[in-house]
Amino acid sequence: MTKSNNNNRRPLYLTAAGLLVLSLGAVFVVRSFGSESGADGFLGGKSCNDKTQIRLSTTPEIQPLLERAAKAVADRKDDSTTACLQFNITGAPSSKVARDIANNAEGRPDLWVPDSSLWVSQADDGQSVPTIAVPSVATSPLVLVGRSDNFADVSSWLGTFSKTTPALLDPLSQSPGALALLAIQAERARTTASETQVGEVIVPLAQKLGSMAKPYTDVNGLLGRAGQPDSTLVVPASEQSFVKYQDEHPDSELKAVVPRTGTLLLDYPIVVTSSSDNEAYSDAAKALGEELINNAVAQARDDLGFRDALVSDLGGGRGVGAVSRLPVPSTAAINKVLGEWTRLSLSAHSLAVIDVSGSMAEKVGNKTRMQLTIEAAVSGLKLFPDNAALGxxxxxxKIGKSNADFRELVPIAKLTEAQRQRITTALAPQQAIKGGGTGLYDTAIAAVQAVRSGYDSSAVNAVLLFTDGKNDDPGSLSLAQTVATLKALKDPARPVRIIALGMGPDVDINELQALAIATGGQAFVAKNPQDLRTVFINALQSR
Incomplete structure (x- = not known):
């Protein structure tokens, strides 16, 4: 089993073996613990005149196991005990507790049992990152759940996602969703998948889920949908939630698999989150952790569908059996993946600006650059969700009003079916203008101004600029003057970026980069128009 380093500053995904060598300086007696609502309930034990109060927050699915362990500790009869503990156990989603700690919200717990160590780094309040006292009290591998027909390709997470309809629990609040994204990145060390191939799956998925009024947070609801006849849904979920669902729905035809590249774990550490007296709370965590590895609790853990800290198979042939482990994500990898998902899932307020100059009539194979660009634009349109706005x-x-170099075909509006049809219909008849030049500079400035005029603060505001050449409008500003004008238009509070998509051998990449960089954007070049979809994916990733 692969081990990770124990770092007191940012201790993530620590190994489970530490549970087996817990060293306690004293035996603690737990004489009361709270219910899910937080009310105290007294559980036997002898009188304690100086009780240590412990506020423990836990992810709800493991709360019954923690309460059982707390009761077992309370039932100990050791006259040498010099202190006793009073646990108040409450249930809360791991992401919420991490956010509350990071924001220094009231009611900070002393101990915390999240479902995954990935949330520990997200609970940085600017002063310190919580420390892991017990690396793991239970585990549950991340699995893919769906109907058997949807698992023709289980070579990798990315391979399965690309051939099915993945339904992710919100990665910003649910561990299975976040771990699925991390698994796709972690497995790249074992596959030949490129960043573009990953983007071709993740970009449309992020746009689709980001457009939903409410992200997926109910795993049982998703599993119910995945089990419907002819469903193509696959759901990344914990093995524990799958086993529990199967117990409650014995007639379900769902199957759980782990791709051959391996998987990541939900690892349920006990974390010290108190802002003071950390040693005492760490000792309390270890006392509870010691009880959770005892044989008396083992059967209860298995009954709930959790594996032990060593990831031993579940009893009765349940679950997915032995699993291969993917490399443990670092804090930097976690922050990068969650940050990218946040950015990619934002809606778009964009203007597509397409070159129709004479050079677009040149043929590549049996199609013109114009035809190939239109095909790429129509294909790219499908990547945008309904809540995006596009013009x-x-x-x-000199093709527009007052001899402007640009012509508005469809104003920017939400991508309803009608708006999509307007854009597709307007694109279909476009042809290269014989003898037409490329008024790139004036168009770039006007397009940025147009997007800015209808700025949407809840979206990524951008100009998607398609061209196969360089500016050849004698009456326009120079490149230096255009760059200076774009920089002057730049407003950090209301950014509008140019994402330039060049195609063909005549593109001046330096020119496109100068225009894009002046707005905080990027430029991409496809040597052949057939590569435009790949370039389009890269452009969306760069937002």
């Missing part, structure tokens, strides 16, 4: 311009030289 369409074309540009050449």
């Amino acid at each position: 369409l311009w074309t540009f050449s030289t």
